Amino acid sequence: MNTIVVRMSETAFAVAAALAKVTDAEVVSVPADISAEEFARALADPDVLLGVMTRAHGPWMIAQRSAVPLVVVPPETSGDYALERVLVPLDGTEEAAQAISETVRLFCSAGIEITVLHVFDQNTAPAHWDQAAHARPAWEREFHARICAPYLPASCRTVTLRSGAPGDHILDLSTDHSDLIVLGWSQHLSQGRARTVRHTLSAATVPVLLLPAQAGVNAGQ
Known part of the structure; x- marks a missing residue:
């Protein structure tokens, strides 16, 4: 059991x-x-x-x-907590997508609403992103083929895009639109590592599920 x-x-x-x-x-x-x-x-x-x-x-x-x-x-969590909406931030790496894959599949199969979030910063924005008519559709096709299709169920592949500091957008979206944040991480807290995880965990107003790399929530196993 x-x-x-x-x-x-x-x-x-x-x-x-x-x-x-x-x-x-x-x-x-x-x-x-x-x-x-x-x-x-x-x-x-x-x-x-x-x-x-x-x-x-x-x-x-x-x-x-x-x-x-x-x-x-976090302390703001209600005693009558219900799990209906989950926010899944992805940094665009296959490692992060693989870390959360099984857990997201489980939540999707339970009928929980999934929001996948990707945040660009100045280092990760695609070249020529300002040419929106061409850059965005091409980037979305590549992102779905490389990250979404292999690791996420078909019903949970809509990606919300933001630009700026990932931690800030995670907190902003989760405050009113999520009951849980799911983060894959490397379990390393050395200097310069896990900045988004640190920021999210310290300030989130909803529970945060930390998934170690190569781990996931697998019901029935």
């Missing part, structure tokens, strides 16, 4: 319960005052599908060590 381990609080348990409905998993709670080391050991059990904890408990050590996905719950 798959289990979701929650470091106990009212809001964290509500999020875990909503995820359990999607994944057909059992929620197992551990005390709120458990140490980070003890929680990490609990997540290492082979039956554990993912972990859930509040941001107040300090998620970074767990997030870096855990081989299973971790959901971090």
Whole structure:
């Protein structure tokens, strides 16, 4: 039986319960005052599908060590939390798309609304993007062929495009239009790494699901 381990609080348990409905998993709670080391050991059990904890408990050590996905719950989360809309930011790399692929397929099959977001910055905007009549359609075809088609279900391939700082747009879209943010990441926090993950996790007003590279939420396994 798959289990979701929650470091106990009212809001964290509500999020875990909503995820359990999607994944057909059992929620197992551990005390709120458990140490980070003890929680990490609990997540290492082979039956554990993912972990859930509040941001107040300090998620970074767990997030870096855990081989299973971790959901971090902000204080604004309601005790009657419902999971209906998910925001999936993609940086345009196949590694990021592969990291979130199985989880997005699971959410799509459960009827959850998926918004895929890609944000350009000054380093990633395609050449001649100002020639919108030609550049945008060509870029979208390439992005769908390289990122969406191999990794996302056909019903979840509409991409929302923004330009600027990725973290800012993630927070802006998630505030009123999402119940969960899904981020694939490398689990590296060295200088200059994971800037978007850091920014999102520190300021998001909805729960954030961190998916380690090569990990995903796989119900029924």
